[in-house]
Amino acid sequence: MKKLNCNEVVDNLSCYVDGDGAADLRAGLESHILRCGRCRAILESTRQTLQILHDCEPFPVPLQVSARLYSRLQEVLYSK
Numbered sequence: 001m002k003k004l005n006c007n008e009v010v011d012n013l014s015c016y017v018d019g020d021g022a023a024d025l026r027a028g029l030e031s032h033i034l035r036c037g038r039c040r041a042i043l044e045s046t047r048q049t050l051q052i053l054h055d056c057e058p059f060p061v062p063l064q065v066s067a068r069l070y071s072r073l074q075e076v077l078y079s080k
């Protein structure tokens with residue numbers, strides 16, 4: 001199984017949250033997230049954000065919302 005670092009996990013978080021992507025990638029994401037508190041926190045906040053958006057809107061999350069969310073996450077990660 002491929003070992004991922006934190007940046008790769010964040011880059012591929014949308015695959016994980018959306019339930020798509022290769023099985024190998026998803027397994028790599030899952031094992032990293034289990035071991036890494038920081039990525040787990042990012043995953044949880046991403047899921048909560050998507051859930052809130054989902055509860056308010058009976059539509060799929062607009063692409064630009066996801067894009068903004070992920071660029072904000074990347075800002076947080078890369079500014080450290």
Ligand SMILES: [Zn+2]
Binds near residue numbers: 005032037039
């Ligand atoms: Zn991590």
